[in-house]
Amino acid sequence: MSDRLLDEVFAAIDAGRLDRAKALLTPALRRDPSSGPLNAAMGVTLATQGNLEQAVYYATRAVEHMPDLPEAWLNLGQMLGGQGKFAEGIGAIERGLALDPSHVEGIRRYATVLAGAHRYADALAACARGLALAPDDHNLLLEQGRLEMLVGHASRAVQILESAAARHPRSVSLARALVFATLYDPAISRKKTFELSRRCGELVASSYAPLPARTTPLGTPLRVGFISPDLRNHAVARFIEPLLEHLPPDRMRAHAFATSIHADAVTRRIRDHCAEFRVISGSTWQQTAQRIRDSRIDVLIDLAGYTADSGIDALALRPAPIQATYLGYPGTTGMPGVGYRLVDSHTDPAGEPSRADAFATETLVRLDPCFLCYRPDADAPPVVTRDASSPIAFGCFGSGPKISDPLLRAWARLLECCPGSRLVLKNFSLQQPELRAALMDRAARAGIDPSRVDLLPPTTSSREHLDAYARVDIALDTFPYAGTTTTCEALHMGVPVVSLIGVSHHERVGLSLLSGAGCAEWCANDVDSYIKIAAGLAADRARLAALRSELRGQLAASVVSDARAFAGRFCDAIEAIAEGYRKQP
Known part of the structure; x- marks a missing residue:
């Protein structure tokens, strides 16, 4: 084996020419199957390509032949984490860090895999350890900011990411993370979020040279591409699958481009609804854009924005004549x-x-009466009748970042208005004792008696998650960042939802869903009304019992669940955009 061969392999990987890298490595491994460097390089190639099962095989062989090389263990741990084998991945990375405790990139990978296991407190400790060695490390600062957001410290996350972005002004990943974090921080103005969004969008766009403009006309039917990391058992799939299933093929053909390697039964169903389904993980954005262009996509729709593993960079290369963002x-x-x-x-x-139009760089297209269409989990348990003698239980199953301090203060006032009532909280950040204690401390400082709070750890299946609604009488939507999937889940499980109406899109999704479901009376214009509506529901046990038995059917019969009608409105909107494009000179 020569260093020249490995240099050529890694140059091919960096250029996104993964087939070339495999072609170089395969005969070399045939000649020298016990070479640690060759096995390691093949593992990296396959992992980049998204083939984690085979990647782990080669990475395991690499550590067998190079047990004293930290990087070999770190690679193996990262790949195992990517497979969801977090305990094994953490163990492998710890082996690598034992060999080199000051390996900064190894510490960053350690934090990432710990976060994947929802061990957020440990991941934050790992970031602190790495930043003590490299205070300006771009990737560690990014990871630290994301983790602070995940545990509900939105203001701290914004401070970390804003400072890091100032030091690394060309970092797209920091700019994206910063914009996303501002949505959770009640102290950030709408104007600032918009300015940061525009700056981030311009930075992304300036990072790539667009493809030459397409000269061929739009097709009939339209070829519509959806690019997303979440075409799997994910909240986004609850809303995109019913649309894809009901798109009229004589009007629109769906093409899906998955930026994540993770696939499951939901992925297979989505694939069946598409004329084309391509996994583009491991490709450069230039390669991805060219593949979208080769598919002759007329309208390309991003489904992830600035969330993790988004494919929005591909849109910067303008592979389609019409481009949009949604959902x-x-x-x-x-x-x-x-x-x-x-x-x-x-x-x-x-x-x-x-x-609203003044705070969007895009043209807003309104899919009235509701921009979403929800499909409940087919494995959802039946609605369970609540014991009328039990204390009233308010609940929130929103994610950790959405639990803001103003929200906790509102809940404290609500509990005070409803003597004997309880608060049930459930999210992934409640897995570790340190984070449960931190949330309880925040709740106490907001005026909530900790003895009235029940913290539920994450569940392992969707059915178990939905079963937990049996413990809740009234769901409390989060603010400023409102829930989406949790609102629909609660209604499907017979639980009314109270939501506060804000000014920006992320503060008004509850209004959209509840209005669509025929429950607009549970939407409040201010915190006092939010408390009054929730307390009013709590005082009427008979109404709660009736809602328990009626809400699932009411949601199913509403516009929120009418997939066929929604697909028709979606097609109308996209065709109107296309018609406007065709009329351009």
Whole structure:
């Protein structure tokens, strides 16, 4: 084996020429199957390609032949973490760090895999350890900011990411993470989030040279591409699958581009609804954009915005003549190449006083009456009748970042209004004792008696998660960042939801869903009304019992669940955009 061969292999990997890297390594490994460096390189190649099962095989062989090389253990641990084998991955990385405790990139990988296991407190400790060695490390600062957001410290996350972005002004990943974090921070103004979004979008766009403009006309039917990391058992799939299933093939053909290697039964169903389904993980964005262009996509729709593993970079290369963003990210992208954002008149009202159009770089296309269509889990348990003698239980199953301090203070006032009532909280950040204690401390400082709070750890299946609604009488939506999937889940499980209406899209999704489900009376214009509505529901046991038995059917019969009608409105909106494009000179 020569260093020249490995140099050529890693140059091919960096260029996204993974087949070339495999072609170089395969005969070399045939000649020298016990070579640690060759096995390690093949593992990296396969992992980049998204073939983690085979990658782990070669990475395991690498550590067998190079047990004293830290990088070999770190690679293996990262790959195992990517497979969801977090305990094994953490163990492998710890072996590597034992060999080199000051390996900064190894510590960053350690934090990432710990976070994947929802061990957020340990992951934050790992970041602190790494930053003590390299205070300006871009990747560690990014990981630390994301973790602070995940545990509910939105303001701290914004401070970390804003400072890091100032030191690394060309970092797209920091700019994206910063914009996303501002949505959770109640102290950040709408104007600042918009300015940061526009700056981020311009930075993404300036990072790539667009493809030459397409010269061929739009097709009939339209070829519509959806690019997302979440075409699997994920919240986004609850809303995109019913649309894909009901798109009329004589009007629109769906093409899916998955930026994640993770696949499951949901992925297989989505694949069946598409004329084309391509996994693009491991490709460069230039290669991805060219593949989208080769598929002759007329309309390309991003479903992830600035969330993790998003494919929005591909849109910066403008592979499709019409580009839009929808569903998975509740704000403007700020990107010059993204022309449209699909919303509705509840989330983004036109005109004064909302001025929603002024805070979007895209043209807003309103899919009224609701921009979403929900499909409940087929394995959802039956609705369970609550014992009328039990204390009233308010519940929130929203993610950790959404539990803001103003929200906790509102809940404290609500509990005070309803003597004997309880608060049930459930999310992934409650897995570790340190984070449960931290949340209870925040709740106590907000005025909540800790003895009235029940913290539920994460569950291992969707059915178990939905079963937990049997412990809740009234669901409390989060603010400023409202829930989406949790609102629909609660209604499906017979639990009414109280939501606070804000000014921006991410603060108004509850209004859209509850209005669509025929429950707009549970939407409040201010915190006092939020408390009054929730307390009023708590005082009427008979009404709660009736809602328990009626809400699932009411949701199923509403516009929120009418997939066929929604697909028709979606097609109408996209065809109107396409018609406008065709009329351009």
